[in-house]
Amino acid sequence: MEIPEGEKMTRVNNWQLRREMDYPYKESRPDRQFAAVFNINRCIGCQTCTMACKSTWTFNKGQEHMWWNNVETKPFGGYPQHWDVKLLEKLGPQKWEKGEGDSGKTYQGKTIFEAAPKGEVALGYLPEDKEWRFPNIYEDTSTPWKDKATLPSHDTFFFYLQRICNHCTYPACAAACPRKAIYKRKEDGIVLIDQERCRGYRKCVEQCPYKKPMYNPQTRISEKCIACYPRVEQDTVTRCIAACVGKIRLQGWINLPEKIEADNPMDYLVHVAKVALPSYPQFGTEPNVFYIPPRWVPRGYLKQLFGPGVENAIERYSDPDPDLLGLLQLFGTTQQIIEKFRVTEKDAIGYDAHKREIIRVPLEDPIVIRPPIYHNIT
Ligand code: SF4
Numbered sequence: 001m002e003i004p005e006g007e008k009m010t011r012v013n014n015w016q017l018r019r020e021m022d023y024p025y026k027e028s029r030p031d032r033q034f035a036a037v038f039n040i041n042r043c044i045g046c047q048t049c050t051m052a053c054k055s056t057w058t059f060n061k062g063q064e065h066m067w068w069n070n071v072e073t074k075p076f077g078g079y080p081q082h083w084d085v086k087l088l089e090k091l092g093p094q095k096w097e098k099g100e101g102d103s104g105k106t107y108q109g110k111t112i113f114e115a116a117p118k119g120e121v122a123l124g125y126l127p128e129d130k131e132w133r134f135p136n137i138y139e140d141t142s143t144p145w146k147d148k149a150t151l152p153s154h155d156t157f158f159f160y161l162q163r164i165c166n167h168c169t170y171p172a173c174a175a176a177c178p179r180k181a182i183y184k185r186k187e188d189g190i191v192l193i194d195q196e197r198c199r200g201y202r203k204c205v206e207q208c209p210y211k212k213p214m215y216n217p218q219t220r221i222s223e224k225c226i227a228c229y230p231r232v233e234q235d236t237v238t239r240c241i242a243a244c245v246g247k248i249r250l251q252g253w254i255n256l257p258e259k260i261e262a263d264n265p266m267d268y269l270v271h272v273a274k275v276a277l278p279s280y281p282q283f284g285t286e287p288n289v290f291y292i293p294p295r296w297v298p299r300g301y302l303k304q305l306f307g308p309g310v311e312n313a314i315e316r317y318s319d320p321d322p323d324l325l326g327l328l329q330l331f332g333t334t335q336q337i338i339e340k341f342r343v344t345e346k347d348a349i350g351y352d353a354h355k356r357e358i359i360r361v362p363l364e365d366p367i368v369i370r371p372p373i374y375h376n377i378t
């Protein structure tokens, strides 16, 4: 990515906002973009994904507080604590255009790049050490909080939010780094920190709105989720996705809305059925992890978190068409990346990049009634 000469910001297209926005680098999209969809409705909060990631990547000294994959209980939980509430308060009003229909609305507020204080690339804050102390604080807490001075008040509800780096199209971490140590790979859109170049200034920790880069006090450099790129290079899904007990996760490649391939699972879920939505699209980084919102949560809360497409997403998910129903069956069924899918009257089928069948799941499990066995007791 190259900063245009003589300019601080350039204009780029953000399809999630349905408008152009300011960003310090020219628009430059990868050859293909890593993406994932997490179905919140199915998550059981078992943290198997969290431990699969931890035991693979962050078990060394200095990495104790690092949870590249974490599952937090909303509305009160967060790692670091209150990461989203703190930034939302700083960002100010986040309005979407009024009008008919939900998913076609344009964002009218400011993104974190447009709201950047003078001399900064993006709006952000650096969490204090104590905010990283409890990775799963307020786990399973649904009761409205009494102490309104420290926590926002909510109705009685909770749900699990599964969080990894979003491998954003417009990464704030990369924009913020004064060493240009963070880069987005052209071959798959995965965002990485060059461990040789990083000097631990922590600008990425400060300006990633999702707080996914983490500082290693032992090595004095920052680290983050690497989307298990050695596995992705072998057409294999990440560790958190492979290990998911609830089968809530599906990994793939996402296209722009004007280049949709309807047999591409990510495109179908995000662009065709519109059941999967980005988290806090108003931040403006164009995140590439998408969520099927939980059906039981107050809509106002969900709209702030997932944008204006929430009602439509829940409606479609609650009454799925045959293709969507079939595709939902393919979540968590294979360690290979499903690049294409097809649904017949009986099966949902997943294909690899070479259009070879890699998984076939029946839409309805056969019922087998075994004849009773009687033992003669004498
Ligand atoms: S989620 Fe944060 S760390 Fe990951 S690419 Fe986006 S801005 Fe960077």
Ligand code: SF4
Pocket (backbone or CB within 6 Å): 042, 043, 044, 045, 046, 047, 048, 049, 050, 071, 160, 162, 243, 244, 245, 246, 247, 248
């Ligand atoms: S492994 Fe799957 S079901 Fe368990 S917490 Fe993680 S995302 Fe949820």
